[in-house]
Amino acid sequence: MPELPEVELVARALERALHGQRIASAKLIRAGLAPDNTPQEFARALRGARVCEVGRRGKFIVVRFDGGQVLLTHLRMTGQFKMLRPSQPLPKHTHALFNLDDKSRLAFTDQRHFGLMKIARASELEQTKELRGLAPEPFSDDFTPDYLARVLARTRRMLKSVLLDQTKVTGLGNIYAAEALFLARVNPFVTAAALSRRRVPRLHRAILDVLCEAVSYVRARDVDLENLESNYFSGSGSGWRVYDREGEPCGGCGALVRRVAHAGRSTYFCPRCQRR
Ligand SMILES: [Zn+2]
Numbered sequence: 419m420p421e422l423p424e425v426e427l428v429a430r431a432l433e434r435a436l437h438g439q440r441i442a443s444a445k446l447i448r449a450g451l452a453p454d455n456t457p458q459e460f461a462r463a464l465r466g467a468r469v470c471e472v473g474r475r476g477k478f479i480v481v482r483f484d485g486g487q488v489l490l491t492h493l494r495m496t497g498q499f500k501m502l503r504p505s506q507p508l509p510k511h512t513h514a515l516f517n518l519d520d521k522s523r524l525a526f527t528d529q530r531h532f533g534l535m536k537i538a539r540a541s542e543l544e545q546t547k548e549l550r551g552l553a554p555e556p557f558s559d560d561f562t563p564d565y566l567a568r569v570l571a572r573t574r575r576m577l578k579s580v581l582l583d584q585t586k587v588t589g590l591g592n593i594y595a596a597e598a599l600f601l602a603r604v605n606p607f608v609t610a611a612a613l614s615r616r617r618v619p620r621l622h623r624a625i626l627d628v629l630c631e632a633v634s635y636v637r638a639r640d641v642d643l644e645n646l647e648s649n650y651f652s653g654s655g656s657g658w659r660v661y662d663r664e665g666e667p668c669g670g671c672g673a674l675v676r677r678v679a680h681a682g683r684s685t686y687f688c689p690r691c692q693r694r
Contacts, residue, residue: 420493422589423632425477431643433472435501440468440519448513452535463487463537476552476588488543490536497533500525501643553588556629563619570610578606593661596686598624600660605692606685660686
């Protein structure tokens with residue numbers, strides 16, 4: 419599943435492709451993609467709307483239009499935007515199609531059907547059920563070491579699960595949670611509330627560092643909207659520190675990186691650097 423940096427990458431690619439463009443017509447092909455809007459509402463809301471800005475909130479892509487409408491999109495497992503070449507037939511699993519004024523076409527494909535779209539009014543955006551519970555953006559002033567300490571102190575859940583909970587910390591998924599915990603030298607399986615208060619700032623710093631590193635890497639790259647999937651998850655230049663490196667030596671101490679399967683996910687960590 420794309421995490422914050424990958425969603426940022428897609429949002430920026432869309433911003434470049436769509437900024438100032440008008441949507442001639444939009445079609446919701448699989449109604450279940452936008453369960454809170456009918457296909458008619460979807461088409462009516464977007465017809466003739468000009469794109470003002472494409473941004474991101476958590477892992478949602480937020481497209482704002484001049485009429486005050488907003489299109490929220492969550493890519494989930496397999497959602498992808500694809501700019502189509504002029505005579506290209508619709509790709510398989512196209513669930514929404516946007517015909518732009520300049521005759522170009524943007525398709526949203528979703529092989530696994532977990533993606534989500536929603537049309538909302540800009541004035542109601544923060545109150546939508548999708549966004550209202552989200553934790554502060556990691557790069558905002560509200561995401562402080564104190565905030566993180568308060569969140570962690572309140573729960574007996576496993577630390578890594580708390581980092582993945584978007585209502586507690588926004589933007590981390592399985593990859594960057596593992597990377598941040600490694601960088602902070604914290605064991606992923608400890609109880610969140612048991613993490614000592616003085617270690618929280620280091621974890622906070624590590625979360626920002628891994629996200630910042632990945633976002634800068636993503637921003638520096640040329641993105642091909644006709645082939646976005648090849649741009650997902652290529653690591654931050656030199657690749658991951660522990661994620662997907664089971665059995666390889668840890669760059670910090672040389673011990674072999676371990677993988678533990680838990681609740682359907684794999685957790686990668688260094689047994690020596692992240693002993694507790
Ligand atoms: Zn190590």
